[in-house]
Amino acid sequence: MENLDYARLQMAFTLGFHIIFACIGMVMPFFMVVSHYKFLKTRDPIYKKLTMAWLKGVAIFFVTGAVSGTALSFELGMLWPGFMKHAGPIIGMPFSLEGAAFFVEAIALGFYLYGWNKLPEKFHWFTGIIIGVAGVASGILVVSANGWMNAPSGFDFINGEFTNIDPVKALLNPAWFTQALHMTLAAFVATSFGVAGIHAYQIYKNRNVDLHLKAFKITIIIGTVAAFLQPISGDISAKDVAKRQPVKLAALEAHFETQKGAPLYIGGIVNEENQKVTHKIAIPKALSFLAFGDFDAEVKGLNDFPEDERPPVAIVHYAFQLMVGLGVAMVLAGIIYLISIKKKSWLQSKYYWLLFIIMAPMGFLAIEAGWVVTEVGRQPWIIHQVMKTKDAVTPVPGMKYSFFFYLVLYTILALMVTWLMHRQIKSLNQKLD
């Protein structure tokens, strides 16, 4: 493998790591303020304990997200100096706003963490809201910068030079809204199901059911609402990609030949050399309908694009299938939860809790898969149809070592955070017993 491959692997790995911590750090504050609000209303000490437990989680995830985010802001330049040199001045706006939002979040976190019994109750609670809102704003802004890579705008590209730069137009690029909506909802679905799953496990093990049931309820309600909204946002995204990046749509559907009334493939094994998809279920005309709202619309195939402008097909197709499949699974789990509100007897069943334990990591898997779809699906471009990834990579040799360095560091970090969370829950149960 070359320097470029290792640089890409490193970027994929560090972003894949950061995305999980960032999502949790973004959504968990909302759980915390809901529980805090219930405590202020009912004065039930269980809610206070829950709030404090989630708060510790927020603090740990915030810091891990913050340090991996700091590393990323360096890495963007250290791995892709060719990209940052030209793109930096154009997409500076989302990043400078993100810096501000992140700052607000850190200030609010300082108040919230250290403000117990020191600040007026309502103000203290409100600083918790600010943590969440600022976190979501940061996420949206970063995704907007990513949207620009998919839908570059706000400049003219003449003779290899970027001129007439309009930072506002670059921020509000055609992809920002669909991507930001999809990512924000995904963060809510994944984190809610993740946290709900952890509490489901505690209920399954019959530990402090009272507290964990309250925690499960708060998280699963938020998760269900987000999971129901996600397919709508997915549909908007797909239609947008169909219009803007037809080659990406073709790759994620493994659609090789241009066709009117194109079928939708579910599953299937892609053979890129023969351009065949085997073992699939084909739904006639469904792709044309989903992409363009018309059963007979023409969907461009991969063969309509020059060979050196096509993304890897198989990996994008599999990742897309995985993401959609998991999304559907979470909608179904949400429906099961809704039914269980009426059918209380389900709550006594071990299988009910087992289901939510299994669902815990699924949202994050879906996020990683979706991220592969959008990033690998954009290849070979780093800026869609403007700059290729290979032209942006650093001239510093030895990215192999850099990649392994981050691999080891972040793996240790992930293990430590997991271990810490485990201890957190264990001691929470002990304190209550």
Add this chain to the structure above:
Amino acid sequence: MLYVVLFFLLFSLLLYVMLGGADFGAGIVELFTSRKNRSHTRDIIYRVIGPVWEANHIWLIILLVILWVAFPVYFNIIVIYLHIPLTLVLLGITIRGVAFVFRHYDAVVDQSQFWYNWLFRIGSFMTPVFLGLSFSALISGKIILIEDHPDASFYEFFIQPWLNIFSLLTGLFFASLCAFLAATLLIGESEGKAKEHFSKSSATFTIILVVVGFVLLSYGYSFDIKFVRDFIENPIAIGSVILSGILLLPLWKFIKQQRRIASRYMAGIQVILILFAAIVTHFPYFIITAQQEISILDNIAPASTINNLGWMLIIGGSIILPGLFHLMKSFKMIKILEKS
């Protein structure tokens, strides 16, 4: 607008050096503290920097964003030629950040605290050292640009600019500056035995700072490092440094009189003077490579970008600075409005 952006660039640099520096310094003070003093050091550090340290480090991100948005040429040189030391800076930031949180938020207090403590201390020490190494590489005229000498070796491009005696001295100088700031800050937050201890370490780190600074300048001067030569021959720069040295006397007096606010201001003024001296020497030519001096004002981002960034910084600053001030005041970092 360019000057607004430049102002925020220098302002974030200053705040990062002072606030982030005091955070790193707290870890360095803890690293060089005898075992019997460690437990109160650890507790006081938690109380003093706990609420604010995350915000302190965002100045680095703001600094970085301003560089890459407005000064892409500078950013490009930094990220290419300082890849290795910056990776080590990131390692330091990561381990000290997570170790700090782990040691205070781990639900179980056991043997693992030993590791958290050491990671925090080592991370706190290595980060400013490698930041200093990186900074000195930019000004010492050792960077060889690929376009100037395409045939130079990996070692010449990516290692020797930052791995040399001058850089090491700069790294140590920055680390001692951090420790000096932290010790001076911690005196005002402690009582009794702890206060005595921090007063002693403040004095020790001041002496180390002055000695390392002196060796750094003499070494740079005798080995003909252009930046140092210009620095010493610039009356304003050398005057500022001498003034900051003289100000050590009133600083010690304030510490003795237990005037903690005045002593903090005095320490802050000293850092400003040192930074001012370094900036005034070579403005706007902050990057000196083996072949050329590169102005920060050349090849900057187009006016539309600079204007936009300037407004963002003004708006962001007007939201953040009052919030930050309030946070520091709430947790007694700043005591302007109170009588000491």
